[in-house]
Amino acid sequence: MSARSDRRPEQAAPRWLERAIFWLSLLVVLGVASALVLLDPPWRPDTVAVAPKVGSVAVTRDQQAFVVNYELENLGTASVVQVQVQVTAGDQQVEQTIAYLPNGSKQRASAVLYGVPAGTRPEVRVVGYQMP
């Protein structure tokens, strides 16, 4: 491109400041883009492909309510947005969808069931998940 066509409209202003603004801008754009790629590199394996699984399960009772607190593990870093979980206790069953932000490897959740006899051991299992 000729020198004439590269001339800036505000050419009368100080060239050093004009150049400084451009190079600083380029540095900001490339810096943020590089940081983003390094924090979420495309070459990193997606651990979600292994499938989310249930970690620790704990039970609390609140009068008639039977509360099952559980942790989802192996959620990966960037892909899964929803996990379908089935919680069974005795003859009671509830299915819930856990939506989460993929910024960690674990997600806590709880399910509330009623009419569950004392001493019942709940079963929590992942029945599906969705990836974008």
Added chain:
Amino acid sequence: MSDTTARATRPLETLRPLIRSLCGGFIFSIPIIYTMEMWSLGHNRPAMQILAFVALSYLVAVGLNYVSGFREAYGWGCAFKDAVETLALGIAVSAVMLVLLGVADANGSAKVFLSQVMMLAIPISIGASLSRSQLGEKGADGDGPEKPAEDERPGWHNDLKDLALTAFGGVFLGFSVAPTEEILLIATQGRWWQALGTIALSLGITYLMLFEARFVGESQRLETPGMFQGAWPETLVTYAVSLGISAYLLWFLGDLPLVPSPSQAIAMTIVLALPVSMGGAVARMIL
């Protein structure tokens, strides 16, 4: 040194386009900055997808800069450089606003924060490009001959200008609509005749806005030379560009990658193309 030259070489003269970009970025993107759906856009998207979206939006800003620079000397080099500066400005403003609004969590993930910053920087930088190239006082940023009038330019330049302005207006209006769940809802509930009616309405309202409503520059538009210049060819091209912009916005911002059937994806694109084509038509009217 004369008094005039002394005034022109003040650092403020160099900063003035940047100041105008900053103000324009705020003016045009403040409704988007205050929208909750926008904050969550960066949460679950891979970095490369976000960067691809930023790159495509950057090209739209370059096209807008090139076709709307006031001076003859304003070439592709200036257009690329200005777009880098407005994108950097968008990143800075976006980061500051996310912190001030309390969206950025000090204990949260750096990846999520940077993703939010990048996604929000796009509308801010597009608004900044618009104000930098369009809303400045003519002659305020330097000397040199002004660009020739529309009818003195080659036809391809007018076609490129129309395409760039349609894409810009469409992206700008569609950006706040594409992430909403309503697009998927409307497309899912709609029947085939409603989709055809939406296409007809999009074409009709675009034609009326550009060629029958007697808005600003209508007679000039009809006389401008170019391959696609003419009422119906322009209307059809505007709608075709709007469909492309809609698919692009829905892919990056909306639910398009999640829908199971192609027919549903097409329906969503048609639904969003109505506001996008209006945005494209408005941009061509006022810019």
